[in-house]
């Protein structure tokens with residue numbers, strides 16, 4: 001492999017966090033290099049309607065929005081490289097990144113490698129992805145106003161999604177493979193309240209065996225009892241898979257401080273909020289945020305990371 005090329009600032013990831021960081025860093029004359037990873041454009045390239053991106057009052061398609069973000073970053077001289085990084089050394093300076101196509105060193109690094117929603121792994125789930133199957137109630141819940149939906153899971157994500165959807169959908173059926181939830185007690189209490197008086201139905205001890213649908217998209221799910229193997233079908237045009245997310249942080253394990261696999265950042269109000277445990281390494285977007293997980297929040301922290309990196313690089317000179 002050829003010698004590593006050196007940059008002042010590398011941005012890892014091409015989702016809303018990465019591209020926003022690039023726009024800000026490039027406009028500050030840092031000539032950033034952005035490495036896209038395998039999923040160029042990030043998670044939004046896997047969806048259709050994005051209806052909560054401010055300014056796009058008529059909605060926008062996910063891939064189109066990400067293409068525009070890329071062009072925006074390039075307009076200010078960001079160099080966008082298609083490569084996937086599989087090894088990093090953040091213990092020595094400059095930082096080193098090894099990719100499939102080349103090696104890189106940099107003085108500052110913005111990690112914006114995002115997170116991946118976990119899915120059940122059913123072929124029918126894959127088939128109806130974006131046509132009724134979703135992993136994000138905040139993103140897609142609106143499309144099911146006054147309609148019935150199914151939520152799958154039993155942890156915090158599932159209960160939060162079910163509660164959120166219960167204010168939009170006419171009925172929410174939560175399918176969980178056990179007879180008790182793993183979610184925090186306060187969330188469980190809220191859900192039970194809704195189940196007692198509202199529009200939430202709990203299907204304990206069941207797993208989704210198949211997502212059902214036709215040319216128009218999802219029509220329901222077939223669930224199987226974990227107690228007696230009996231099956232039944234639930235009609236609903238929307239199925240939310242809420243079994244958690246995996247942050248894309250494997251390459252940073254043992255180097256950056258993390259919490260549940262998410263990169264820990266300084267936060268707080270005194271500036272440098274996106275700083276990680278290693279000076280000069282900043283994190284933005286879903287990779288450091290297991291709570292909000294939105295395009296606009298990712299873009300916001302991408303902006304913050306670029307400003308933090310700019311200050312850090314200024315102080316190096």
Ligand SMILES: Cc1cc2nc3c(=O)[nH]c(=O)nc-3n(C[C@H](O)[C@H](O)[C@H](O)COP(=O)(O)OP(=O)(O)OC[C@H]3O[C@@H](n4cnc5c(N)ncnc54)[C@H](O)[C@@H]3O)c2cc1C
Pocket residue numbers: 012013014015016017018035036037038039040041042043044046047049050051052053083084085086112113114115116117134135136139140248251284285286287293294295296298
């Ligand atoms: C189906 C779906 C629909 C959604 N709809 C909406 C919506 O309507 N509105 C909304 O606000 N949010 C929505 N979201 C959530 C939104 O997509 C995310 O919050 C947002 O994309 C996170 O941005 P990010 O920049 O942090 O990372 P991501 O978009 O996750 O991008 C991560 C980037 O990092 C790169 N990467 C990962 N590992 C490496 C590596 N080792 N080397 C190099 N690069 C790497 C990837 O290639 C990718 O480009 C949706 C999510 C999904 C899955």
